Amino acid sequence: MIVVNARFLTQSTTGIQRFATEIARELLRLRADVVLAVPRGPIDPRGLDETRIVRVGRLAGHAWEQIDLPLFARRRGAVVLGLASTGPVWYRPQVSTHHDVTWLRHPDSFGRRFRAVYGLIVPRLIDHSERLLTVSAFSRGEIAAHFGISPEKLTIVPNAADARFRPADDDAPRATERYLLAVSSPNAHKNFARMIDGFRRFSRAHPDVELRVVGSQTRSFARQEYDASDARVRFLGRVDDAALAELYRGALAFVFPSLYEGFGIPPLEAQQCGCPVIAARAASLPEVLGDSALFVDPYDVGDLAAAMARIVDDDGLRARLSDEGLRNARRFSWRTSAERVSRVLDDVVAETAPRSREPHRVGL
Structure with missing residues (x-):
């Protein structure tokens, strides 16, 4: 047994x-x-x-x-x-x-x-x-x-990634709001403070784009505090898988700046929904994502801001990363x-x- x-x-x-x-x-x-x-x-x-x-x-x-x-x-x-x-x-x-x-x-x-x-x-x-x-x-x-x-x-x-995470149907209405998405518990190694700083730099030239953050801390983790005064940074808390899949499908890109991951499921979920990924060049992420993501130095706020601008401004890059992400997700x-x-x-x-x-x- x-x-x-x-x-x-x-x-x-x-x-x-x-x-x-x-x-x-x-x-x-x-x-x-x-x-x-x-x-x-x-x-x-x-x-x-x-x-x-x-x-x-x-x-x-x-x-x-x-x-x-x-x-x-x-x-x-x-x-x-x-x-x-x-x-x-x-x-x-x-x-x-x-x-x-x-x-x-x-x-x-x-x-x-x-x-x-x-x-x-x-x-x-x-x-x-x-x-x-x-x-x-x-x-x-x-x-x-x-x-x-x-x-x-x-x-x-x-x-x-669970099978519930999949691209939008061809006849599904397209999202009209422009946003970047992040999913994680906001703990120190998840690097949210630098991500938010990078987003604020990026948003000076892209005031119409929001950053939406899904997730909340559990009792196991040390509490982290962030400045939530910027109305363009929206903390959504926990959402169910159906709502999360819709957020992935509607996002311009998924941002995963973590300093340390044993694997990292959220980037795969995003890719399986057809969402292009910005990821830290750190720990297991290059192994898991291969050439299917736009990698950044997670300690460099300027690099994070530049990657956000590049992926938002370049329709061809987003389309290429979406296709490569779907292929990568099928490996697992x-x-x-x-x-x-x-x-x-x-x-x-x-x-x-x-x-x-x-x-x-x-x-x-």
């Missing part, structure tokens, strides 16, 4: 929870031996097969992960699969996922309690996992270097990524279970 640590269904959806949800969704379709274990109490099933969600124990949060979850898995002789960075530190056999080490590279983006919990859990979880998953070659190198492990222990399982698939996870699980089952036990595959 494979027991997925599905505590992510009790959390708000950010990039990590999106990855966990979509990989779990595909694994349920691929394998008959997978169940999702969750704490008792309210959850958001996110369209997952609720007949395979099992409520376990009486605790919550990290205590549930360290006590109730491993007890449940141990009684069933199961492999535990963690998809969201934390898990039972002493349980074996286990496969755990580590998306990046942003909390180490940019500690100013995170609260003290978050850093302390990760500092206790993550090194021990890495030590006690049979296999490790991560989302990019960049993150594999960062994790291996920091924790002193072989990169061969880490399997790359890329993110993807939740099903393909889940198949990689399934093969890792088969390897761990074969190494830890009796020889007579066969892998449980459906549709592979």
Whole structure:
């Protein structure tokens, strides 16, 4: 049996929870031996097969992960699969996922309690996992270097964009408002302060263009404050996927100036909607986006402003980046990524279970 640590269904959806949800969704379709274990109490099933969600124990949060979850898995002789960075530190056999080490590279983006919990859990979880998953070659190198492990222990399982993010229908009305779009939690490493400064420089010659910012901070992150006095910078908060897809489709371009990303799902979502992308030449973004984006120096406000002006003023550039972005987004698939996870699980089952036990595959 494979027991997925599905505590992510009790959390708000950010990039990590999106990855966990979509990989779990595909694994349920691929394998008959997978169940999702969750704490008792309210959850958001996110369209997952609720007949395979099992409520376990009486605790919550990290205590549930360290006590109730491993007890449940141990009684069933199961492999535990963690998809969201934390898990039972002493349980074996286990496969755990580590998306990046942003909390180490940019500690100013995170609260003290978050850093302390990760500092206790993550090194021990890495030590006690049979296999490790991560989302990019960049993150594999960062994790291996920091924790002193072989990169061969880490399997790359890329993110993807949901099928709900797609270009506008040919007969759909075109947006009449002119705006640039940014999507992220506004934490220090997301580089929003420089982006806003760059936009204000850009807007001196483009007063008819707005900057719309989607997202909000969670309790895990250190609070960042920005000057919201400019009426052309609109903070929209959280929106659902349908509204987000419409924003991508209507935007002149998507701006992603982040200093550090293990992968970065929002640029792929934008590309899959046909929206051209401006991205930081930093961390994993050149790996994920290849030649399909207009790259900038994320520390250079002038470069950010110039890129905004270039993409807004050049219809041909926007059309080319839209086409290249659509091609780039097709490189990634939740099903393909889940198949990689399934093969890792088969390897761990074969190494830890009796020889007579066969892998449980459906549709592979």
